[in-house]
Each structure stands twice: as structure tokens, then as C-alpha cells.
Amino acid sequence: MSILIDAGNTRIKLGWLAQDTVPGQPPCIEHIMACPHADLPEVFTGWLRTLPYTPERALGVSVTHHRINDYLSRTLDTHGCSLIWRKAAQQALGLTNGYLQTTQLGADRWAAQLGAWQRWRHLAQPLLLAGFGTATTLDTISPDGTFVGGLILPGTALMRHALAQGTELLPVASGEAQDYPQDTHNGIISGIYAAQCGALLRQWLLGLQRYGQPPHLVVTGGAWPALASEMETLLRTETTLLGKPSPELHYHEHLSLEGVAYLLQESSHA
Ligand SMILES: Nc1ncnc2c1ncn2[C@@H]1O[C@H](COP(=O)(O)OP(=O)(O)O)[C@@H](O)[C@H]1O
Ligand SMILES: CC(C)(COP(=O)(O)O)[C@@H](O)C(=O)NCCC(=O)O
Structure with a gap:
């Protein structure tokens, strides 16, 4: 209750x-x-x-x-x-927080990591947790259960609005991702997708290099459903260009809530 x-x-x-x-x-x-x-x-x-x-x-x-x-x-x-x-704590539920200042890590990121770790620790694979909320966060957990660090970038909505607010001529764009956009709206949307997808792919490739096995890629956050189809296409295209296998995406909508639930269960049974 x-x-x-x-x-x-x-x-x-x-x-x-x-x-x-x-x-x-x-x-x-x-x-x-x-x-x-x-x-x-x-x-x-x-x-x-x-x-x-x-x-x-x-x-x-x-x-x-x-x-x-x-x-x-x-x-x-x-x-x-x-x-x-x-x-965020230094340790919980078998997961270690590698942040230099423990509580500087967003509590929502920590909760999502705890949720992901509880669900997928049995894989003994690195985990890449991609949160597409207001901000985009790309957090890596080692196979032995340490959050080793993560990227923070503006989410897609923030990127669109920042360009409109910070320039004279750019609108709050709506359009589609293209390889060679030839108008402003598609140029902005294509740039945003390229940034989000490029950052995600970079962290996935870094994980592959560091751990010698592909990170299990978990996606969460309210902005994801609208991005999913285009991001999946872009990821496939980019990994094909690099001659790499395409990462499989596992969408989990409410991972932070799940992490909170695990914490609650733990405190109830302590
Ligand atoms: N009904 C909605 N209201 C606001 N944002 C929404 C809605 N549906 C989807 N979104 C998208 O989801 C993002 C917020 O996702 P969410 O995971 O809740 O973020 P946060 O944890 O930062 O609040 C928004 O930036 C927007 O892109
Ligand atoms: C990175 C965040 C802005 C993401 O927030 P969200 O998009 O989920 O609303 C949030 O986790 C935060 O404020 N973190 C504190 C700084 C950090 O995690 O390093």
C-alpha cells in the first residue's frame, strides 16, 4: 500500500x-x-x-x-x-555509484539504474541505460555492477526550443530526419536526431570496446516513443556503415519508478 x-x-x-x-x-x-x-x-x-x-x-x-x-x-x-x-547513494541493491560526488547524480537516474540492474544483472553484460526525458542521459553500468559514468545532453524538445530561442531566424521546427536536408525545418530535426543517435551509438561502441561484449541497451523516458522508429532506422544505418552489428533496443517505460519500488521493497524487508 x-x-x-x-x-x-x-x-x-x-x-x-x-x-x-x-x-x-x-x-x-x-x-x-x-x-x-x-x-x-x-x-x-x-x-x-x-x-x-x-x-x-x-x-x-x-x-x-x-x-x-x-x-x-x-x-x-x-x-x-x-x-x-x-x-542517489554510494551503493544500493548491489549497484555501486561511480560518481565523484555521490548525490550529484540525479536521483531519477540512480533509480532507473537500480531498476535496470535488478532486471538485467543476470545477463552479466554491460548495461547502457538511455533515458529520453527532458534531458537525454546515457549511463553505463559495468557487468559487475558499477555505474561507471554517463552523458547528459539536451532532450529533443529542449534542442528544438533552444535553437528557436537562441537565434533570430530559426523556428521551433517540425520535420523529419534526412541525410541531406534542404530546408530549415528538416535541417533542424535531422541535426537533433543525428545528435541523439550519435551520442547513443558512441556510448554503445565505447561499451563494446571497453567490455569486449555489446552493452545490453535499455531505453526509457517519455520522449522515446515519438523518436523510436527514426532512431532505430538511424542506428541501423550508422552501424551498417561502421560494419558493426546493430544494437537491439529494449524499451522499458517506467524504469525509475521500478527502481523506487525495489528500494521500497528492500526497506520493507530490511
Ligand atoms: N503528454 C506529455 N506532456 C509532456 N511531455 C510529453 C508528453 N508525452 C510525451 N512527452 C515527451 O516526454 C518528455 C518528458 O518525458 P519524461 O520521461 O516524463 O521526462 P522527465 O522525467 O524529464 O519529466 C517531454 O520532453 C516530451 O518530449
Ligand atoms: C540529468 C537530469 C536533468 C535528467 O532529468 P530529467 O530529464 O529526467 O528530468 C537529472 O537527472 C538531473 O538534474 N541530474 C543531476 C545532475 C547529474 O545527474 O549529474
Whole structure:
């Protein structure tokens, strides 16, 4: 009877940890909901009313403004439910955080890594965790369970808006990815895809080189579904050009929430 929260820079993701979740098994998260910040007051109270039981406690990760965190804490408090925010730790659930300053790592990235590690550690392969949210993050976990580091770049929406805001002539573009775009809109969209795909491919190839085996590539984040088809085509094209096998993508929508659920299970059984 617990609430899980992943508060990102664009949307708040909420879920409910089912009563019958079996320790050691992937958590069964129900009533999942994602809502943009502006809709939160209306949506959150409505969502709380749909829950089958009164929540007793909540665990969350947040990388957004403290006003949102405070709102969530206060609202849950009025329902008699206490909310604890978790930060990145040096170690949890068999995963080691390689960041130089442990808590500088976004709590949402840490939670997603914990979710990925719990699900795929049995593969004994490097993991590349690609988060396509407000920002894009590309995090590598070694086969023995250390987060060795990761890239942060603007997400696709941020890239589109940054070009429009930072220049006189560029619009907020809509178009398609092309090899040799011949107009502004397609030029921008093609550049954005090239940047996202190029960064992803770079980290995958680095992982392959470093560990001598292809990283298991897990993709998450709200921006991914709109990108998926084009990114898959681009990845295939680029790896073919390089004479490499194309990485297989494993999409997992709510990996951060799942990581939070694992943390909650661990604290319940400690
Ligand atoms: N209904 C929606 N509202 C806002 N963003 C959405 C929506 N559906 C998809 N998106 C895309 O998902 C991204 C946010 O994904 P999400 O994983 O929730 O990010 P964050 O964790 O940074 O809040 C947005 O940048 C946007 O590209
Ligand atoms: C990198 C992020 C902005 C990603 O946030 P998101 O796109 O999920 O909203 C967030 O994880 C963050 O603020 N991290 C702190 C800095 C770091 O992880 O190094």
C-alpha cells in the first residue's frame, strides 16, 4: 500500500506498489500515471481518489523544483501518508555509484539504474541505460555492477526550443530526419536526431570496446516513443556503415519508478 513517485523536469510519474508483489520478483506497479507539472494539482488529487486503498507511505525521487516536492509532501500528508525522498547513494541493491560526488547524480537516474540492474544483472553484460526525458542521459553500468559514468545532453524538445530561442531566424521546427536536408525545418530535426543517435551509438561502441561484449541497451523516458522508429532506422544505418552489428533496443517505460519500488521493497524487508 505504497505510492511511488518519479518527479522529473517535465512530468511527475506516479504509481502504486501492488500489495501482492513478491520480494525478489520484478515489482508489480499499478495505476501508473504521468502528468505535466501544470496539471499536477488537479490530476494528483483525482488520482489519489482512484486508489483502491488508503496509502500508508510514499517513496520518491525528484530532480525538479522543491515547490513540486513540497506540494506532493503536503498533499500526501493530508491523507495521512508520509513521503520520503531518496537521493542517489554510494551503493544500493548491489549497484555501486561511480560518481565523484555521490548525490550529484540525479536521483531519477540512480533509480532507473537500480531498476535496470535488478532486471538485467543476470545477463552479466554491460548495461547502457538511455533515458529520453527532458534531458537525454546515457549511463553505463559495468557487468559487475558499477555505474561507471554517463552523458547528459539536451532532450529533443529542449534542442528544438533552444535553437528557436537562441537565434533570430530559426523556428521551433517540425520535420523529419534526412541525410541531406534542404530546408530549415528538416535541417533542424535531422541535426537533433543525428545528435541523439550519435551520442547513443558512441556510448554503445565505447561499451563494446571497453567490455569486449555489446552493452545490453535499455531505453526509457517519455520522449522515446515519438523518436523510436527514426532512431532505430538511424542506428541501423550508422552501424551498417561502421560494419558493426546493430544494437537491439529494449524499451522499458517506467524504469525509475521500478527502481523506487525495489528500494521500497528492500526497506520493507530490511
Ligand atoms: N503528454 C506529455 N506532456 C509532456 N511531455 C510529453 C508528453 N508525452 C510525451 N512527452 C515527451 O516526454 C518528455 C518528458 O518525458 P519524461 O520521461 O516524463 O521526462 P522527465 O522525467 O524529464 O519529466 C517531454 O520532453 C516530451 O518530449
Ligand atoms: C540529468 C537530469 C536533468 C535528467 O532529468 P530529467 O530529464 O529526467 O528530468 C537529472 O537527472 C538531473 O538534474 N541530474 C543531476 C545532475 C547529474 O545527474 O549529474
